[in-house]
Amino acid sequence: MSPNFASLPRLLSILLLSVGLAACSPEPEPLPFTGNDISTANIGRTLELIDGNGETRTLKDFRGKVVVVFFGFTQCPDICPTAMVQLASAVEMLGDAAKDVQVLLITVDPDRDTPEVMKAYVEAFDPTFIGLTGTPDQVRKTAQSFKAFYVKVPSPQVGQYTMDHSSSFYLIDKEGKTRVLMRGDASAEDIKHDLWLLLGSTPN
Numbered sequence: 001m002s003p004n005f006a007s008l009p010r011l012l013s014i015l016l017l018s019v020g021l022a023a024c025s026p027e028p029e030p031l032p033f034t035g036n037d038i039s040t041a042n043i044g045r046t047l048e049l050i051d052g053n054g055e056t057r058t059l060k061d062f063r064g065k066v067v068v069v070f071f072g073f074t075q076c077p078d079i080c081p082t083a084m085v086q087l088a089s090a091v092e093m094l095g096d097a098a099k100d101v102q103v104l105l106i107t108v109d110p111d112r113d114t115p116e117v118m119k120a121y122v123e124a125f126d127p128t129f130i131g132l133t134g135t136p137d138q139v140r141k142t143a144q145s146f147k148a149f150y151v152k153v154p155s156p157q158v159g160q161y162t163m164d165h166s167s168s169f170y171l172i173d174k175e176g177k178t179r180v181l182m183r184g185d186a187s188a189e190d191i192k193h194d195l196w197l198l199l200g201s202t203p204n
Helices: 005-024 079-093 095-100 115-123 136-146 188-199
Strands: 048-050 056-058 066-072 101-107 130-132 150-154 161-165 169-172 178-182
Touching (some): 048 136, 066 079, 066 188, 079 095, 079 188, 095 101, 101 115, 101 136, 115 130, 169 188, 178 188
Antiparallel strands (some): 048 056, 066 169, 150 161, 169 178
16 A cells, blocks of 8 residues: 555644643652752761761761751750650651651750760660760861851859751762751641652652
8 A cells, every 4th residue: 555645744743742742741640758858059068077886987987878857965964865865766767768867856955965975875775875975176167168057155053055057957868968957846747748758769
């Protein structure tokens, strides 16, 4: 049978229309974070501190894991322990995926928070958590990198003080890029949701 060349223009029009529709179809929107997406802020690039075993740690040590960074101190009366409980609950809710998450508490009170003190404190909430400290200069540089605020506040008692500090959670993806900023009073469910997204899974 001879080809019907007269029908070719019509077939080409249909094919072009199909390609055009496919190209214009919107790509599925990524699921939104419950926290603030700060992927373009380029913060949290510097971290060189001491863990509870006296070893120097940097963000490179945690590549391949989703990292949660929180700034606080062990003598914090309420904000820090509450935040740590929420983090522990969120990690527990991840089940087997928790092995791919690392929580880091960075002290803003290096004069009192020695490596041993930090280790005992964080492991009371979850044995996988890591507490980080260092010299005042190391802590200052790390806090500046994350744009985290802290200041020593004298107490009415002679020789005593407390610390005022920002209390946000910084969520860092597996490649070491800071992606999400969450309020320090975020619920365990919201933290878990954003961790799932960075782990590459659909929140459940």
